[in-house]
Amino acid sequence: MSSSIASSSSSSSSSSKKEKKISLKTSDGEVFEVEEPVAMQLEIVRSFFADNEDVTEQTVMPLPNVSTAAMHGILEYCRAHEEFRRRMPEAAPEEEVRAFEAGYVDRKSNEELKEMILAANYLNISKLLDFLTGVAAKRIENKSVEYVRAFFGVENDFTPEEEANLRREYEWAFEGVDED
Amino acid sequence: MLSTKRTKTNSNIVITISTSSNHQLSSSAETIANNDDLLTEILLCQPIKSLLKFKSVSKHWLSLITSPSFSLRRTAIPKSISGLFVHRLSSQEYDFINLTSDPSHPPFQSHTFLNNKAYMLQSCNGLMLLSSNSGGHELPDNYCVYNPTTKQYTVLPPLPVNEVFKVIYGVNLAYDPSKSPHYKVICVRTYENSEEGVCQIEVYSSKTGPWRKSDGTFAAHYETEFGLGMFWNGVLHWISPWDSSLYFDADEEKVHEMPMPDTLDGDVRRRFRYFGECRGHLHLIEIYGPCAALFNVYEMERDYSGWMVKYQVDLLTVAAAFPEMVRSDPDTLDLHYYGFSILSIVREENDEDSYFLVHIPNKAIRYNFKDKSFKKIHEFAPVGMEIKVESILEYRWCHAFQYVETLAYV
Numbered sequence: 001m002s003s004s005i006a007s008s009s010s011s012s013s014s015s016s017k018k019e020k021k022i023s024l025k026t027s028d029g030e031v032f033e034v035e036e037p038v039a040m041q042l043e044i045v046r047s048f049f050a051d052n053e054d055v056t057e058q059t060v061m062p063l064p065n066v067s068t069a070a071m072h073g074i075l076e077y078c079r080a081h082e083e084f085r086r087r088m089p090e091a092a093p094e095e096e097v098r099a100f101e102a103g104y105v106d107r108k109s110n111e112e113l114k115e116m117i118l119a120a121n122y123l124n125i126s127k128l129l130d131f132l133t134g135v136a137a138k139r140i141e142n143k144s145v146e147y148v149r150a151f152f153g154v155e156n157d158f159t160p161e162e163e164a165n166l167r168r169e170y171e172w173a174f175e176g177v178d179e180d
Numbered sequence: 181m182l183s184t185k186r187t188k189t190n191s192n193i194v195i196t197i198s199t200s201s202n203h204q205l206s207s208s209a210e211t212i213a214n215n216d217d218l219l220t221e222i223l224l225c226q227p228i229k230s231l232l233k234f235k236s237v238s239k240h241w242l243s244l245i246t247s248p249s250f251s252l253r254r255t256a257i258p259k260s261i262s263g264l265f266v267h268r269l270s271s272q273e274y275d276f277i278n279l280t281s282d283p284s285h286p287p288f289q290s291h292t293f294l295n296n297k298a299y300m301l302q303s304c305n306g307l308m309l310l311s312s313n314s315g316g317h318e319l320p321d322n323y324c325v326y327n328p329t330t331k332q333y334t335v336l337p338p339l340p341v342n343e344v345f346k347v348i349y350g351v352n353l354a355y356d357p358s359k360s361p362h363y364k365v366i367c368v369r370t371y372e373n374s375e376e377g378v379c380q381i382e383v384y385s386s387k388t389g390p391w392r393k394s395d396g397t398f399a400a401h402y403e404t405e406f407g408l409g410m411f412w413n414g415v416l417h418w419i420s421p422w423d424s425s426l427y428f429d430a431d432e433e434k435v436h437e438m439p440m441p442d443t444l445d446g447d448v449r450r451r452f453r454y455f456g457e458c459r460g461h462l463h464l465i466e467i468y469g470p471c472a473a474l475f476n477v478y479e480m481e482r483d484y485s486g487w488m489v490k491y492q493v494d495l496l497t498v499a500a501a502f503p504e505m506v507r508s509d510p511d512t513l514d515l516h517y518y519g520f521s522i523l524s525i526v527r528e529e530n531d532e533d534s535y536f537l538v539h540i541p542n543k544a545i546r547y548n549f550k551d552k553s554f555k556k557i558h559e560f561a562p563v564g565m566e567i568k569v570e571s572i573l574e575y576r577w578c579h580a581f582q583y584v585e586t587l588a589y590v
Contacts, residue, residue, distance in 0.1 A: 111208065114208040114209055114212055115208045117212060117218060118208055118211055118212065118218075121215070121217075121218055129221070130221070133218065133221040133222045133225065134225050136222050137222045137223070137225030137226055138225075140222075140226075140230075141225075141226055141227060141230045142230070145233060145234065145236050145237055148234060148237055149237055149238070151209065152209050152210070152212060152213035152219075152237075153209035153210040153213055154210075154213050154237055154238050154240075154241070155238065156237070156238060157238050157239050157240075158236065158238070158239065163236055166235055166236040166242070167236055169331065170232040170233065170235065170331075172229075173229045173230070173232035173233040174233055176282065177233075
């Protein structure tokens with residue numbers, strides 16, 4: 001991280017503490033040392049520290065529903081947003097944010113995306129969750145029903161007649177489906 | 181890459197694109213699918229077309245997408261007009277003009293209910309009011325409220341027999357999903373040979389059921405366009421070429437007078453060329469000349485203080501590019517010198533993109549208000565019958581019905 005900028009801008013209030021870190025332990029046992037303002041974007045972490053008076057800086061908060069891989073993705077997003085906020089506290093540089101988000105999500109496979117949606121949901125990061133569900137929505141909107149079932153692991157429980165009826169009823173909605 | 185065939189080899193292909201193990205892969209997918217909150221968030225972002233398609237994913241998806249709570253949340257998301265149905269005068273058929281960039285077939289070509297062909301009376305925030313007649317003038321029309329997106333419809337109970345107010349002036353739909361999931365249908369009736377133009381209103385509510393007489397009567401000029409009511413601002417509006425134009429508040433059930441722009445000459449009959457609602461704006465176009473290709477688009481102020489000039493239009497450039505809209509009449513000041521009609525004003529989220537559709541012989545032109553650019557977006561199939569070249573405008577604003585996709589339950 002760009003420590004020189006951080007220390008100069010926050011010198012007035014927290015010069016004694018340096019940069020406070022929060023320890024978060026993922027499901028597979030890895031401990032992440034996360035800068036406090038980044039960790040506080042995770043609502044579950046923020047409320048854990050706000051509600052428990054006896055926790056200290058040494059407390060390692062377990063996050064049993066988040067894998068290490070998902071955590072890397074989550075932190076990449078939250079750190080970038082913290083950086084935007086630090087540079088422009090009034091209003092985020094919208095175009096830069098959009099460019100970052102587009103590049104960020106392009107590199108994620110469908111599996112990574114789904115894992116991160118669950119992680120963002122569990123960690124209660126509403127901004128990231130809104131963004132990721134929007135991305136998942138875009139990835140499936142022009143796809144076939146079969147693709148979507150596979151994407152979400154959904155079992156087709158219609159009888160062939162029921163399914164044929166539904167398709168007939170909304171025939172026009174099945175036009176222009178992208179290739180899987 | 182993904183496939184539904186559940187053979188071993190195919191599922192192995194899936195795994196190679198992921199760093200996760202097979203077990204984790206299916207569990208994250210299924211966990212999302214089993215979490216209705218997450219699934220709902222993803223589905224709310226879908227276009228309506230995809231939602232209709234995804235009804236066939238599974239029974240759970242079908243019930244989620246068709247649930248009233250989902251339709252209410254999805255309906256609250258503002259949407260733009262995806263097309264226009266236009267009623268062809270010569271053949272009584274409907275043409276569909278696609279206004280999206282996505283090529284698509286008309287979702288609706290003809291509709292029948294109670295075994296009779298249905299006619300569109302009004303389109304209101306995605307729902308349509310249709311009428312049909314089983315034949316003969318003695319028999320009353322039947323009415324139905326139709327959702328052309330989901331194809332679901334409800335036939336309204338017959339209008340009650342009214343020995344005094346026998347004549348039906350018009351039936352209108354009032355539906356605003358941002359205020360309520362319910363709609364009302366408003367019928368204006370009058371006497372036979374009513375000189376004074378005394379009218380009475382009956383209201384049907386999808387929430388409370390049967391037709392009900394509204395208290396009191398009111399007077400209106402017999403040429404008031406009760407059949408062409410426009411619902412805006414929670415209120416139905418009726419324009420009249422003479423005397424007062426009116427509006428009816430369906431909640432307080434009172435009729436008010438609507439202010440109108442000044443005509444150049446107070447005694448002249450109003451020349452309406454367009455009256456319609458879009459994206460929460462009520463628009464009006466009247467053309468008096470001297471040149472019919474130059475005119476204003478008015479928009480009503482929300483507090484009814486009056487009409488403001490919203491756009492100024494110059495169709496002379498369009499006439500230069502499409503000379504077929506110039507008629508052979510030697511009098512260039514004649515209001516019919518330029519052959520065009522306005523089909524629909526379409527407001528976009530960003531007002532710079534707002535446009536209107538102009539019908540010239542055989543074509544529909546899209547004209548952008550802001551930068552005055554225009555292009556042909558639709559060619560109508562040639563008319564089936566021999567008619568005079570001068571009059572091949574087949575559609576007027578009252579024959580165009582907005583198509584707005586909606587999941588609204590009727």
